[in-house]
Amino acid sequence: MIRPILIHPDPRLKKPCEAVTDVTPEVRTLALDMLETMYDAPGVGLAAPQVGVMSRVIVMDCIKDGPPEPMVLLNPRVVWSSEDVNIYEEGCLSIPDQYAEVKRPASVTVEWMDLEGETQERTFTGLWATCVQHEIDHLDGKLFIDYLGPLKRQMITRKMEKLKRERARMA
Ligand code: NI
Numbered sequence: 001m002i003r004p005i006l007i008h009p010d011p012r013l014k015k016p017c018e019a020v021t022d023v024t025p026e027v028r029t030l031a032l033d034m035l036e037t038m039y040d041a042p043g044v045g046l047a048a049p050q051v052g053v054m055s056r057v058i059v060m061d062c063i064k065d066g067p068p069e070p071m072v073l074l075n076p077r078v079v080w081s082s083e084d085v086n087i088y089e090e091g092c093l094s095i096p097d098q099y100a101e102v103k104r105p106a107s108v109t110v111e112w113m114d115l116e117g118e119t120q121e122r123t124f125t126g127l128w129a130t131c132v133q134h135e136i137d138h139l140d141g142k143l144f145i146d147y148l149g150p151l152k153r154q155m156i157t158r159k160m161e162k163l164k165r166e167r168a169r170m171a
Pocket of ligand 1: 094135
């Protein structure tokens, strides 16, 4: 089921999320819904607070060409970051049509729990590295615009407030 994506500014996008303790049917349904919502948008990553669920769940698929590689990460955390950095033009499904360059570690090792309750670890590079860090930030109430200067951030936030007013009028 496709779930509505919250648009910034929203208090739920600024709050830290709770750890997943058990892989319940609700968690599985949430993960599948999030994948469906992400592919539909379309996007390469989505975090649970973006659909209003305050749980440490993210989904990703950064494959542009070729067979899809859907990933579900519960309680993901960065256990190692490279010193070398990458600059990517980032966007966010909660901040539609706004993009800005963000500097982050070029590769990161992330540990997480999968839907079987098993611990997994993988080192991500390239777009995957940027995406996983962006999504983990969401779980801590942090958005990519928080890396920008205050003027740029304010400008984007005003545009989003306007977009939300327009959408509310049309609803
Ligand atoms: Ni995002």
